[in-house]
Amino acid sequence: MSSKVSILAAIKGLNLEEKPLPDIPDFAVATDLVETYTNSLNGNKGTVVSKEELEQLIAESEFPKIYSSSLTFEKFTNCQLPLHPAGFADLDLAIIEGQVASAENAAIWLDESNLDLRAIPFITAHLVIVIRKENIVGNMHEAYERIGMTKSGFGVFIAGPSKTADIEQSLVIGAHGAMSLRVVIL
Amino acid sequence: MNHPENATVFLKDVARAKWHDETLWIVREKRDATIHQIPEWEELRELASQIKDHTLSKLDFYLEELEKNATANGIKVHWAENAAEHNQIIGKILEEKNCKDVVKSKSILTEECHLNPFLEEQGIDVVDTDLGERIIQFLKQPPSHIVMPAIHLKKSDISAIFHERLHTEKGNIDPVYLTHAARLHLREKFLQAKVAITGVNFAVAETGEFVICTNEGNADMGVHLADTHIACMGIEKLIPRRKDLGVFLRLLARSATGQSITNYNSHFRSPSPGKELHLILVNNGRTKQLGREKFRNSLKCIRCGACMNTCPIYRRSGGFSYGSTVPGPIGSILSPGIDLKKYSTLPFASTLCGSCSDVCPVKINIHEQLYEWRQEITKAQGSSLKGLSMKLADGIFTSPLAYKISGQLMRASLKTLPDSIIYNPLNVWGKGRNLPELPTESFKDWYKKNRNRA
Numbered sequence A: 001m002s003s004k005v006s007i008l009a010a011i012k013g014l015n016l017e018e019k020p021l022p023d024i025p026d027f028a029v030a031t032d033l034v035e036t037y038t039n040s041l042n043g044n045k046g047t048v049v050s051k052e053e054l055e056q057l058i059a060e061s062e063f064p065k066i067y068s069s070s071l072t073f074e075k076f077t078n079c080q081l082p083l084h085p086a087g088f089a090d091l092d093l094a095i096i097e098g099q100v101a102s103a104e105n106a107a108i109w110l111d112e113s114n115l116d117l118r119a120i121p122f123i124t125a126h127l128v129i130v131i132r133k134e135n136i137v138g139n140m141h142e143a144y145e146r147i148g149m150t151k152s153g154f155g156v157f158i159a160g161p162s163k164t165a166d167i168e169q170s171l172v173i174g175a176h177g178a179m180s181l182r183v184v185i186l
Numbered sequence B: 001m002n003h004p005e006n007a008t009v010f011l012k013d014v015a016r017a018k019w020h021d022e023t024l025w026i027v028r029e030k031r032d033a034t035i036h037q038i039p040e041w042e043e044l045r046e047l048a049s050q051i052k053d054h055t056l057s058k059l060d061f062y063l064e065e066l067e068k069n070a071t072a073n074g075i076k077v078h079w080a081e082n083a084a085e086h087n088q089i090i091g092k093i094l095e096e097k098n099c100k101d102v103v104k105s106k107s108i109l110t111e112e113c114h115l116n117p118f119l120e121e122q123g124i125d126v127v128d129t130d131l132g133e134r135i136i137q138f139l140k141q142p143p144s145h146i147v148m149p150a151i152h153l154k155k156s157d158i159s160a161i162f163h164e165r166l167h168t169e170k171g172n173i174d175p176v177y178l179t180h181a182a183r184l185h186l187r188e189k190f191l192q193a194k195v196a197i198t199g200v201n202f203a204v205a206e207t208g209e210f211v212i213c214t215n216e217g218n219a220d221m222g223v224h225l226a227d228t229h230i231a232c233m234g235i236e237k238l239i240p241r242r243k244d245l246g247v248f249l250r251l252l253a254r255s256a257t258g259q260s261i262t263n264y265n266s267h268f269r270s271p272s273p274g275k276e277l278h279l280i281l282v283n284n285g286r287t288k289q290l291g292r293e294k295f296r297n298s299l300k301c302i303r304c305g306a307c308m309n310t311c312p313i314y315r316r317s318g319g320f321s322y323g324s325t326v327p328g329p330i331g332s333i334l335s336p337g338i339d340l341k342k343y344s345t346l347p348f349a350s351t352l353c354g355s356c357s358d359v360c361p362v363k364i365n366i367h368e369q370l371y372e373w374r375q376e377i378t379k380a381q382g383s384s385l386k387g388l389s390m391k392l393a394d395g396i397f398t399s400p401l402a403y404k405i406s407g408q409l410m411r412a413s414l415k416t417l418p419d420s421i422i423y424n425p426l427n428v429w430g431k432g433r434n435l436p437e438l439p440t441e442s443f444k445d446w447y448k449k450n451r452n453r454a
């Protein structure tokens, strides 16, 4: 007997009585979504920057390798998309367009239509996500409602830079992934 | 395996035990602070509990749904009845790929299945990539907590092992410096590995996708750089609908560490072009637990660790004292289902104060199940488990009283109870503590009298 058959048979054999699946109600959300979003992101150690601030940062920091899949900042791209993601091991700055953001926890949804390579938001040293004001919603329920049943092979909610507290609970930013997250709200 | 004895070992280093206790309490306080910002917190817990109850009541249906939808997405689905089969499936994939180096992100299931020793025997180098996991892997230790695997260690321990293994400066205990050294070391591993193994936090039946939550981004670094991704999940990790994730992602990180959400919440639905994605569905005793009416809902657990952080016994005895893959209150109700004899002291490693059930985001009645297991063990002690050694019997039959008494006190004040009561010699896990404020004579009399009664 295959394990699939035996596992399913073991469960069926229990004849469990079906319990109801609840509906998820709407919950009240913050009225000022941009302000709530900004505070939540600060809590996750990310920062909101304006378009001008980002442009200034790029001008001043001289990141050697920049890749922007966001059309707004396309002009800063100075490298080709590699065939293998390892080719981006030295990527300094990635700029990506986000689809929907949840104000309550600063999480932004990106999927393959935004990511030219799945590895980009993780492998880059610094990450910028661009989100339009009208795409900021209150909470995760609203975010999933917006995402709906879209079919993407990969999607991710990113809410901050890579971080760890595994050494005596001291918070350290930049464990394996991006060492900073900046969000530009347009 | 004897919890009180192991706890005694933990408490030998008084300063460290106190640090452990206080640090976990801080995590509990962070959780409290963050949930108070969510007016619907209790409603979310109730929803999560009902969604999981529903899923468990139709688990066969949802597993088939998941398989059907995941397969349609191009995921290769495997079924494993037990740990051995799980390991063999992975071993076979690695053999086919001729792969000798794998990176793995935190997965309690692979720990439960003892995957690492199995693969190492086949000459495969397994690198755990979560920072805490990598640290304990260097030290050849199991995790002592399901969310904070290296919580039992101090900076100086980590500095010493990094000096030895990563050639960091001797005596440099700066967490930023040490984390950076680990980043460089693990980057190299990520860039080399052809296969990445991960756990699964949630699998969604209706879409055939699964979700992995990390703060470090290590799971994503591993899988997106590798050609093959193998994800391993217990069959209880299912939820019916994508929108249910909204409920669980709001609860998980807040319960675990007091963050509003983990920084990376990755949804895997199909492999990247040219790559492979495997999903292994593992039973390993879960259908048995599903058949135990009183203990069934322990399978609702989303592994947030909140019950550990709040537990007065866990905080003061350390994860290793439980001797099981999942320690703490939830481990103490899951483990006896796996091996009643081996884990017979665990249900007694509790004050039954109920704090675990209060914080559990999926409303598992943990402390009631601990009580139920005590009944089962006491019954078994009378019949089939006669062969248990006297030492074990001693552990069972003298400790409950101690736990019960301290439990009543702790109910009154979980946090601010004076050390003199928490760490009294009646509680084996309180050994190594002095009794500065209690009148020694009367206490001893009282102890003697009560001990005889037990």
Ligand code: SF4
Pocket (backbone or CB within 6 Å): B255, B300, B301, B302, B303, B304, B305, B306, B307, B308, B330, B356, B359, B360, B361, B362, B363, B364, B366
């Ligand atoms: S039993 Fe509840 S509190 Fe404990 S780890 Fe599981 S979900 Fe979290």
